[in-house]
Every structure is written in C-alpha cells, then in structure tokens.
Amino acid sequence: MKPYRHIFFDLDHTIWDFDKNAEETLHELYGSYNLKEIGVQSPVALIETYTRHNHRLWAQYHLGEITKDELREARFKSTFTELGLSPDSIPADFEDAYVKLCPTKTNLFPHAHETLAYLQDKYTLHLISNGFKDASRLKINGCGLERYFQHIIISEDVGVNKPDPGIFHHAMALAGAIIQESVMIGDSIEADIRGAIGVGMDAIYFNPMRSEKPADVPVQIHHLKELTLIL
Structure with missing residues (x-):
C-alpha cells in the first residue's frame, strides 16, 4: 500500500x-x-x-x-x-x-476499537458519513468513537452526499490532506469506493458479507482487523 x-x-x-x-x-x-x-x-x-x-x-x-x-x-x-x-x-x-x-445501540463490527486505535497511532483518521447528523452523533458518541477522528464530516452539514465529488473535496480541505496521501474505507461501492476513486483517491472496500467484488474495485477486506496488516 x-x-x-x-x-x-x-x-x-x-x-x-x-x-x-x-x-x-x-x-x-x-x-x-x-x-x-x-x-x-x-x-x-x-x-x-x-x-x-x-x-x-x-x-x-x-x-x-x-x-x-x-x-x-x-x-x-x-x-x-x-x-x-x-x-x-x-x-x-x-x-x-x-x-x-x-x-x-452500540454494536460495532468486530475489532473496531482496536483497529482504530492501531491506525490512529500511524495516521490521521477522519469520518465521512451520509448518515443523518443527529443520529450519527448519537452513534459516534454512544460508542466512544469520537476520540479516534480528527474531523467528522456529515453529508447533511456539507449539503451533498457521497459519491458527489464535493464532499470529498470538502473533506480534503478540512483535513488539510491531499488526494495522493489519502484513502477511503467503506462498504458502499457507489458512495464510498467509486466516489473516492472518482476524485483520484485510493479506496478499500469493506465487504464483510463477501459479496462479489466488481472489477473496478481494486482492494477489499472482509474484517476490519485486516487493515492492521495492510496499512
């Protein structure tokens, strides 16, 4: 990687x-x-x-x-x-x-906390969600996730949803990041993966259900803990 x-x-x-x-x-x-x-x-x-x-x-x-x-x-x-x-x-x-x-409710995917803690020591982490802002804040705070992320970007606040390029460019500017040094991780082929690829960003498809991977999706994982091996 x-x-x-x-x-x-x-x-x-x-x-x-x-x-x-x-x-x-x-x-x-x-x-x-x-x-x-x-x-x-x-x-x-x-x-x-x-x-x-x-x-x-x-x-x-x-x-x-x-x-x-x-x-x-x-x-x-x-x-x-x-x-x-x-x-x-x-x-x-x-x-x-x-x-x-x-x-x-507070169910996270297995190894979410340990994976985020591991990655936080090596990278700057951010969150981009199409979820509704009030519900998203409840989820993030209720699960103790806010401590991992420097910026939490909610599409309702931005005015456009992933995969619109605007939300990715907004996130880049807010984070002070550049496309070439950034990667998006998500479960939605259209919103997360193709949205990121559309602006030139690398993307990792989170595929816990082991759905068939489209040919244009370069990298996938089935468990969050795999990120500690590839990043």
Missing part, C-alpha cells in the same frame, strides 16, 4: 453495525407495538422486509434520487404494506420510535 497520511472512514455498515443494531431495535419495537396483533407474523419477517427496503432506499438517497424525508416516510410504509397491513393500521409513530431507539 502507498504511504498514506490520512484515512477516511465511513460509519454505517463499516464501523457501526447498522443491520445488527436495526435488528435489535426492531425486535424491541415488535413487542412494544404488539405488531403480531395487527398482522405482522414475526419479528424475523419484519426485519427481513425492512432491511431490503431500507437498503434500496439508502442507495437512492446516496445518489440524490430521494430526500431524507422521503426515505424516512417510505421505508416502514413500504415494509408494512408488503407485510399485508392496510395504511390505516400502520402505527403512525413507528418511524419516530425507531429513529430515537436505533442510534442508541
């Missing part, structure tokens, strides 16, 4: 285990909202359906095809509709309850 000086991390699905935290949250809400009584047969069905719709909508959000409000309005409406609920039986405040609870 090149002699980098700055490492930029994604947050959700890269350090903070979004799917595991969402699963815990939905298990709790399934019970507190008595969803079985209104026709949702199991928390497993809720989690699987929500995960599929949420991933689809976040992909659209990364690309600027939908807004934050549209994402939040659609994900549980689509989930409950697919599960057979009529519009008038969908709990009106379910999204709000989810948004309040989920960011308080």
Whole structure:
C-alpha cells in the first residue's frame, strides 16, 4: 500500500453495525407495538422486509434520487404494506420510535476499537458519513468513537452526499490532506469506493458479507482487523 497520511472512514455498515443494531431495535419495537396483533407474523419477517427496503432506499438517497424525508416516510410504509397491513393500521409513530431507539445501540463490527486505535497511532483518521447528523452523533458518541477522528464530516452539514465529488473535496480541505496521501474505507461501492476513486483517491472496500467484488474495485477486506496488516 502507498504511504498514506490520512484515512477516511465511513460509519454505517463499516464501523457501526447498522443491520445488527436495526435488528435489535426492531425486535424491541415488535413487542412494544404488539405488531403480531395487527398482522405482522414475526419479528424475523419484519426485519427481513425492512432491511431490503431500507437498503434500496439508502442507495437512492446516496445518489440524490430521494430526500431524507422521503426515505424516512417510505421505508416502514413500504415494509408494512408488503407485510399485508392496510395504511390505516400502520402505527403512525413507528418511524419516530425507531429513529430515537436505533442510534442508541452500540454494536460495532468486530475489532473496531482496536483497529482504530492501531491506525490512529500511524495516521490521521477522519469520518465521512451520509448518515443523518443527529443520529450519527448519537452513534459516534454512544460508542466512544469520537476520540479516534480528527474531523467528522456529515453529508447533511456539507449539503451533498457521497459519491458527489464535493464532499470529498470538502473533506480534503478540512483535513488539510491531499488526494495522493489519502484513502477511503467503506462498504458502499457507489458512495464510498467509486466516489473516492472518482476524485483520484485510493479506496478499500469493506465487504464483510463477501459479496462479489466488481472489477473496478481494486482492494477489499472482509474484517476490519485486516487493515492492521495492510496499512
């Protein structure tokens, strides 16, 4: 690997285990909202359906095809509709309850803290997230992640999402970094990897699910701890 000086991390699905935290949250809400009584047969069905719709909508959000409000309005409406609920039986405040609870969960990917601590001794670390700013701050602070990062860049504050070149150039300027000495690490092929490559930055694809790697993605890892071997 090149002699980098700055490492930029994604947050959700890269350090903070979004799917595991969402699963815990939905298990709790399934019970507190008595969803079985209104026709949702199991928390497993809720989690699987929500995960599929949420991933689809976040992909659209990364690309600027939908807004934050549209994402939040659609994900549980689509989930409950697919599960057979009529519009008038969908709990009106379910999204709000989810948004309040989920960011308080603290599941990280294995070896996150030790990997970040190791890298912090060798590089200057930064975070670039497309996550919503209030939720992202709760996640970062609740998991004790803020101490690792010199700068935390949230797309809502910048006004553009990854993969827009603007957020990468903003991050470079804020960090006092240059492209040739920087690398982006994230799970999203479009937002993190192709976004970084599009501005000339190296990128490492975090692929814990071992999805097929596209040919234009040069480097991948399956576990965060692998970064201590290659960086």
